[in-house]
Amino acid sequence: xxxxxxxxxxARRIEGGEITPADVVARCAEAIAxxxxxxxxxxxxxxxxxxxxxxxxxxxxAKTPLRGLPVGVKDIFETADLPTGYGSPIYAGYRPATDAxxxxxxxxxxxxxxxxxxxxxxxxxxxxxxxNPHDPAHTPGGSSSGSAAAVAAGMVAVAVGTQTGGSMVxxxxxxxVAAYKPSYRLLPMVGCKTFSWSLDxxxxxAAGIADVAYAAAALTGRDLRVxxxxxxxxxxxxxxxxxxxxxxxxxRAAVERAARLAEAAGAxxxxxxxxxxxxxAFRAHGVVQDYEAYRALAHEYxxxxxxxxxxxxxxxxxxxxxxxxxYDDARRIAKRARHALxxxxxxxxxLLTPSAPGAAPRGLxxxxxxxxxxxxxxxxxxxxxxxxxxxxxxxxxGVQIVGRFGRDRAALEAALFxxxxxxxxxxx
Amino acid sequence: xxxxxxxxxxARRIEGGEITPADVVARCAEAIAxxxxxxxxxxxxxxxxxxxxxxxxxxxxAKTPLRGLPVGVKDIFETADLPTGYGSPIYAGYRPATDAxxxxxxxxxxxxxxxxxxxxxxxxxxxxxxxNPHDPAHTPGGSSSGSAAAVAAGMVAVAVGTQTGGSMVxxxxxxxVAAYKPSYRLLPMVGCKTFSWSLDxxxxxAAGIADVAYAAAALTGRDLRVxxxxxxxxxxxxxxxxxxxxxxxxxRAAVERAARLAEAAGAxxxxxxxxxxxxxAFRAHGVVQDYEAYRALAHEYxxxxxxxxxxxxxxxxxxxxxxxxxYDDARRIAKRARHALxxxxxxxxxLLTPSAPGAAPRGLxxxxxxxxxxxxxxxxxxxxxxxxxxxxxxxxxGVQIVGRFGRDRAALEAALFxxxxxxxxxxx
Numbered sequence: 001x002x003x004x005x006x007x008x009x010x011a012r013r014i015e016g017g018e019i020t021p022a023d024v025v026a027r028c029a030e031a032i033a034x035x036x037x038x039x040x041x042x043x044x045x046x047x048x049x050x051x052x053x054x055x056x057x058x059x060x061x062a063k064t065p066l067r068g069l070p071v072g073v074k075d076i077f078e079t080a081d082l083p084t085g086y087g088s089p090i091y092a093g094y095r096p097a098t099d100a101x102x103x104x105x106x107x108x109x110x111x112x113x114x115x116x117x118x119x120x121x122x123x124x125x126x127x128x129x130x131x132n133p134h135d136p137a138h139t140p141g142g143s144s145s146g147s148a149a150a151v152a153a154g155m156v157a158v159a160v161g162t163q164t165g166g167s168m169v170x171x172x173x174x175x176x177v178a179a180y181k182p183s184y185r186l187l188p189m190v191g192c193k194t195f196s197w198s199l200d201x202x203x204x205x206a207a208g209i210a211d212v213a214y215a216a217a218a219l220t221g222r223d224l225r226v227x228x229x230x231x232x233x234x235x236x237x238x239x240x241x242x243x244x245x246x247x248x249x250x251x252r253a254a255v256e257r258a259a260r261l262a263e264a265a266g267a268x269x270x271x272x273x274x275x276x277x278x279x280x281a282f283r284a285h286g287v288v289q290d291y292e293a294y295r296a297l298a299h300e301y302x303x304x305x306x307x308x309x310x311x312x313x314x315x316x317x318x319x320x321x322x323x324x325x326x327y328d329d330a331r332r333i334a335k336r337a338r339h340a341l342x343x344x345x346x347x348x349x350x351l352l353t354p355s356a357p358g359a360a361p362r363g364l365x366x367x368x369x370x371x372x373x374x375x376x377x378x379x380x381x382x383x384x385x386x387x388x389x390x391x392x393x394x395x396x397x398g399v400q401i402v403g404r405f406g407r408d409r410a411a412l413e414a415a416l417f418x419x420x421x422x423x424x425x426x427x428x
Numbered sequence: 429x430x431x432x433x434x435x436x437x438x439a440r441r442i443e444g445g446e447i448t449p450a451d452v453v454a455r456c457a458e459a460i461a462x463x464x465x466x467x468x469x470x471x472x473x474x475x476x477x478x479x480x481x482x483x484x485x486x487x488x489x490a491k492t493p494l495r496g497l498p499v500g501v502k503d504i505f506e507t508a509d510l511p512t513g514y515g516s517p518i519y520a521g522y523r524p525a526t527d528a529x530x531x532x533x534x535x536x537x538x539x540x541x542x543x544x545x546x547x548x549x550x551x552x553x554x555x556x557x558x559x560n561p562h563d564p565a566h567t568p569g570g571s572s573s574g575s576a577a578a579v580a581a582g583m584v585a586v587a588v589g590t591q592t593g594g595s596m597v598x599x600x601x602x603x604x605v606a607a608y609k610p611s612y613r614l615l616p617m618v619g620c621k622t623f624s625w626s627l628d629x630x631x632x633x634a635a636g637i638a639d640v641a642y643a644a645a646a647l648t649g650r651d652l653r654v655x656x657x658x659x660x661x662x663x664x665x666x667x668x669x670x671x672x673x674x675x676x677x678x679x680r681a682a683v684e685r686a687a688r689l690a691e692a693a694g695a696x697x698x699x700x701x702x703x704x705x706x707x708x709a710f711r712a713h714g715v716v717q718d719y720e721a722y723r724a725l726a727h728e729y730x731x732x733x734x735x736x737x738x739x740x741x742x743x744x745x746x747x748x749x750x751x752x753x754x755y756d757d758a759r760r761i762a763k764r765a766r767h768a769l770x771x772x773x774x775x776x777x778x779l780l781t782p783s784a785p786g787a788a789p790r791g792l793x794x795x796x797x798x799x800x801x802x803x804x805x806x807x808x809x810x811x812x813x814x815x816x817x818x819x820x821x822x823x824x825x826g827v828q829i830v831g832r833f834g835r836d837r838a839a840l841e842a843a844l845f846x847x848x849x850x851x852x853x854x855x856x
Contacts, residue, residue, distance in 0.1 A: 080727070094525055101622075104726030190622040190724045194529075197618065222752045296618045298532030299508070324650045328834070406756070 001035050001133040004177055004207035007069055007157040008214040008227055014067040021061045021068025021112065022054040024157065028070045028114060031154040038136050040129040041150035043075040044082045045115035053112055064110020065218035071106050072150045072159040074143075075116040076123050076193040079103055086193050087119040087128055087143075090304045100191025102160060102202055102219075109218050114156050117146030120367060122297060123162060123195050126309025127367050132174060134395055138360040141171030142367025144205070148175040151205040158215040159205040163383070164195050164289060166356070166373025168203040172385035173398025174360035174368065178212040178419075180204050180412065183405050184380035186220065196292040198331075199285070199377050209386065209416040216408075224409050226416045234414035236262055237272035237348035239402070242279050243371050248358030254389045254397040255354055261421040262352070267414075272344060272351065278375060281337035285374040287330035290319035334378050338405075341379050345404050350414040355385045355398030376402050382411040388422035429463050429561040432605055432635035435497055435585040436642045436655055442495040449489045449496025449540065450482040452585065456498045456542060459582040466564050468557040469578035471503040472510045473543035481540055492538020493646035499534050500578045500587040502571075503544040504551050504621040507531055514621050515547040515556055515571075518732045528619025530588060530630055530647075537646050542584050545574030548795060550725060551595060551623050554737025555795050560602060562823055566788040569599030570795025572633070576603040579633040586643040587633040591811070592623045592717060594784070594801025596631040600813035601783035601826025602796065606640040606847075608632050608840065611833050612808035614648065624720040626759070627713070627805050637814065637844040644836075652837050654844045662842035664690055665700035665776035667830070670707050671799050676786030682817045682825040683782055689849040690780070700772060700779065706803060709765035713802040715758035718747035762806050766833075769807050773832050778842040783813045783826030804830050810839040816850035 005027070013019045029047050036042055054061065054068055061068030078084050078096040085091045099107075106113060118128040123143035130145040132138040133153040140149040144161025148171035151159045161168045163181045172179025180203050187202035194200060204219075206212040210227040217224040238259050244252070263269040294301070294316050300308060301316045308316070345351070354372045361368055376383045382403040389397040401418060403411025433455070441447045457475050464470055482489065482496055489496030506512050506524040513519045527535075534541060546556040551571035558573040560566040561581040568577040572589025576599035579587045589596045591609045600607025609631035617628055632647075634640040638655040645652040666687050672680070691697040722729070722744055728736060729744045736744070773779070782800045789796055804811045810831040817825040829846060831839025 080731075091525065096524075097519065097522055099727040099731075101723045101726050104730055105723065108726070108730070185625065188625065188720070188723045190625065191727075194618040197613065197616065220752060292616070295529045295533065295616045298529050298536070299527040299619075302532055302536070303527075324648060 001039060001153050002176065003154040004152055005154045005157045006207045007211040010069060010157055011067045011214065014062050020054070020058045022051065022058050025050050025054045025070055025112065028155050035133070035153050036155065039131050039133055039149050039153055041117055041146040041153065041155055042115045043085055043118045043146065046082055046113065050112045050114050061110050066106070066109040066111040066215070069111055069157040070114040071111040072115055072117040072147055072156040073103060073113060074147050074161045075119045076162065077103055077160065078191040079113070079116065082116050084116065087121040090300060090307050098191060101188040103191070105219050111158065117150050117159055119143050120145060121309040121312055122193060123164060123167060124309070124312045124315065125367060126311045127364055131364065132360050134176060138362050138395065139174065139364055139367050141174035141360060143167040144171050145367060147205050148172055148177060148179065151177045151207065157206065160202060161205060162192060162200055162202050163373065163377055164199045165377060166370025169373050169383050169385045169398070169400055170356045170368055170370060172205055172387070173355035173396060176387045176396030177205050177207060178209045178387055179385040180212040180216060181383040182216065182408050183382050186408060194296040196289040197296065198288050198292060201377065209384065209412060209419045213412040224412060226409070226413045231413040231417040233266035234349040234417055235268045236414065237351045238269055239272050239274060239351040239353040241274055241353065241375065246357055246371055247354045250391045251354045251356070251358045251397055255352060255399050258389065258399045258418055258422060259352055261425050262418050265417070265421040267417060270348065272348060275340045275344070277333065277337045277340050280333045281378055282375050284330035284333040285378040287322060287326055288334065288378065290315065291322045291327040294319040294322070338379055341381070349410055351402040352418070353400050353402060355400040359391045359395035359397055372400065381405050382408045384411055384415040386415050386419045386422070388419055429467060429581050430604065431582040432580055433582045433585045434635045435639040438497060438585055439495045439642065442490050448486045450479065450486050452496070453478050453482045453498055453540065456583050463561070463581050464583065467559050467561055467577050467581055469545055469574040469581065469583055470543045471513055471546045471574065474510055474541065478540040478542050489538050494534070494537040494539040494643070497539055497585040498542040499539040500543055500545045500575055500584040501531060501541060502575050502589045503547045504590065505531055505588065506619040507541070507544065510544050512544065515549040518728060518735050526619060529616040531619070533647050539586065545578050545587055547571050548573060549737040549740055550621060551590060551592060552737070552740045552743065553795060554739045555792055559792065560788050562604060566790050566823065567602065567792055567795050569602035569788060571595040572599050573795060575633050576600055576605060576607065579603070579605045579635065585634065588630060589633060590620060590628055590630050591801065591805055592627045593805060594798025597801050597811050597813045597826070597828055598784045598796055598798060600633055600815070601824060602788035604815045604824030605633050605635060606637045606815055607813040608640040608644060609811040610644065610836050611810050614836060622724040624717040625724065626716050626720060629805065637812065637840060637847045641840040652840060654837070654841045659841040659845040661694035662777040662845055663696045664842065665779045666697055667700055667702060667779040667781040669702055669781065669803065674785055674799055675782045678819045679782045679784070679786045679825055683780060683827050686817065686827045686846055686850060687780055689853050690846050693849040695845060698776065700776060703768045703772070705761065705765045705768050708761045709806055710803050712758035712761040713806040715750060715754055716762065716806065718743065719750045719755040722747035722750070766807055769809070777838055779830040780846070781828050781830060783828040787819045787823035787825055800828065809833050810836045812839055812843040814843050814847045814850070816847055
């Protein structure tokens with residue numbers, strides 16, 4: 001089931017006239033026909049529309065930044081032409097009047113919207129039906145479950161997800177693909193269902209780091225591509241946060257192996273001590289998230305409570321009692337931690353840390369834990385899952401590169417450096 | 429046409445059992461029947477629903493924080509029970525599936541949604557049909573035109589608006605009511621049509637400062653009321669930005685008069701010099717706003733361009749060429765200016781500056797200029813229009829109090845101090 005498509009490679013071949021956007025759509029359609037009954041990555045599909053568009057406008061699309069590549073979008077982004085369900089029975093079949101800003105940007109850049117990908121309910125923890133392409137008995141992670149799985153299974157070249165806790169980096173790690181959560185608000189959130197307005201961040205999945213950087217550059221017009229020259233050797237800080245013992249032995253070994261490989265390839269690697277405010281910030285994440293979610297999902301909680309997933313319902317009920325003072329405190333802690341992180345990163349380009357506690361857990365009830373992601377989401381910094389390592393059972397183990405706020409290109413370049421050292425190591 | 433209702437006074441009388449929520453709804457219904465054919469404050473009304481609710485639940489509502497007071501909401505906030513048109517023919521009669529977070533918060537606090545108030549198209553500069561209650565030949569200001577006019581005309585006790593440039597403080601000044609734009613994101617924007625995600629800020633209109641503070645406290649559960657003790661004498665910085673010459677002689681005199689009155693009443697008043705970065709920040713506002721608007725309104729621009737107002741269409745067309753680099757530069761300037769403002773305000777509690785270039789201009793084609801508001805919106809600080817002064821023709825002249833970020837209560841208290849000194853001065 002696992003055969004991700006390199007967006008960059010496809011784009012180059014389309015640019016060179018070797019293949020057409022219609023060929024790529026056909027290939028994705030085949031992968032969907034072969035696998036999606038098992039994987040369940042899509043909540044809604046528009047294969048016919050994408051095929052028609054690729055055939056009619058193929059030559060024009062081939063000249064656009066995204067070159068007519070097929071894109072999947074997490075089903076918490078509103079689309080006027082496809083239903084938008086937010087993963088919830090409350091909105092089954094709902095048709096908003098408007099496309100989300102990011103959906104319009106995909107179109108402006110020449111991408112083809114192939115479908116909406118499965119999300120957990122309102123991007124929280126009540127799982128959808130998606131399975132992990134590496135082993136359908138395992139979760140693909142969440143909340144951007146369908147986007148990560150669709151890319152891993154070669155059903156789309158690029159997919160959009162969001163992260164509020166760990167909803168990009170974790171499913172990217174579990175599905176063995178590159179996940180890029182940019183600096184806060186680099187990609188617009190207009191028309192995306194809000195869970196926490198201070199934290200929700202749109203991001204991209206693609207096969208590898210160069211692919212996800214290519215897609216980000218094409219969508220935004222920013223200088224984010226990293227495929228045009230060999231990446232410079234980065235200064236890496238190996239970060240073992242206070243929750244390090246919660247990582248599995250395999251994950252701890254994976255991070256340490258990635259560090260050794262990078263060092264052997266010329267990167268400077270040093271252990272960095274995270275200051276104590278980060279432990280407070282780790283807790284502050286939940287306060288900020290939940291205070292905002294109780295307001296952002298007020299309509300659903302107040303008028304459709306019995307149709308919410310049990311985890312979300314219980315969580316919002318508890319969130320009702322968070323005071324404005326506790327929320328303001330949490331935001332102040334976050335601000336202090338951001339300053340501390342900026343200081344810490346004066347001496348390194350990026351941090352290297354686990355993407356998740358381990359490989360994808362067995363079972364579909366839980367999408368796994370965002371333990372190793374929440375703090376960085378609160379910091380608003382770019383976070384990237386670097387794929388390439390596996391555990392003893394053959395499941396992917398992702399390591400995470402955390403960059404400096406606004407220095408997304410440097411983070412992508414460092415992630416590419418690590419990805420390449422892993423790929424060229426014996427037994428990768 | 430001008431007889432604003434004091435929300436605080438009504439709330440006290442409801443609490444004391446003198447009047448009921450139904451009495452207040454009836455009074456608002458009378459004002460609407462008498463005046464709205466001329467004023468045109470409402471885009472949609474639910475008087476029958478509010479009356480029924482006030483009659484059925486009056487006793488319970490009287491115990492809520494907002495005590496069943498009638499509220500008007502700018503028609504860029506989504507409502508499931510009332511049409512949401514965003515001031516645009518594209519969305520005439522549109523019914524979203526969801527209530528905006530702030531609409532739910534009004535309901536949670538015990539407010540009654542009386543109707544949706546007229547906004548300019550997508551809260552930009554293409555005017556709606558609302559007239560100024562002080563003189564229907566004059567604009568009420570915009571973009572929160574209907575909300576300011578409805579409060580001034582006693583059609584609601586409280587109204588919600590938003591500000592991206594000067595869309596709260598200016599119509600508050602033109603209509604002679606209190607307008608409170610809180611610190612950025614104190615009130616949630618979820619379910620509000622986005623123009624610029626970095627700038628759009630929800631706020632409240634009410635008759636006077638104590639009323640708007642009462643409503644803000646009731647809605648948020650924050651300690652924002654200022655009516656329980658006499659306000660302390662503030663340290664005021666009289667701010668004449670580089671655009672000061674663009675203020676009318678009457679406006680310049682009004683600000684200077686407010687400063688003298690406050691000083692005579694015990695406030696410390698000093699001239700403050702705004703650092704040069706503020707001139708850059710003034711220009712940066714437009715870059716940030718327009719770059720984001722071209723993305724936030726992508727669906728409307730890309731698929732309904734010919735149905736956009738001419739000003740917005742032209743503006744978005746020009747915005748298309750703003751580069752990510754120019755946007756990032758503008759955001760860096762804004763950040764520097766915020767630091768400079770925090771330094772400046774180490775020595776004063778608030779700034780005193782014009783709310784608008786002058787009184788409401790004659791005519792309905794233009795809603796006036798946001799010249800004296802944009803900079804402060806970019807700073808994210810609380811901004812309050814203090815009503816009470818008039819020009820020679822009897823039209824209101826508003827002066828503006830700008831507070832420190834997150835110190836909303838202090839800003840409201842200072843605004844109340846200034847309002848009281850104006851009200852108790854000879855010839856006010």
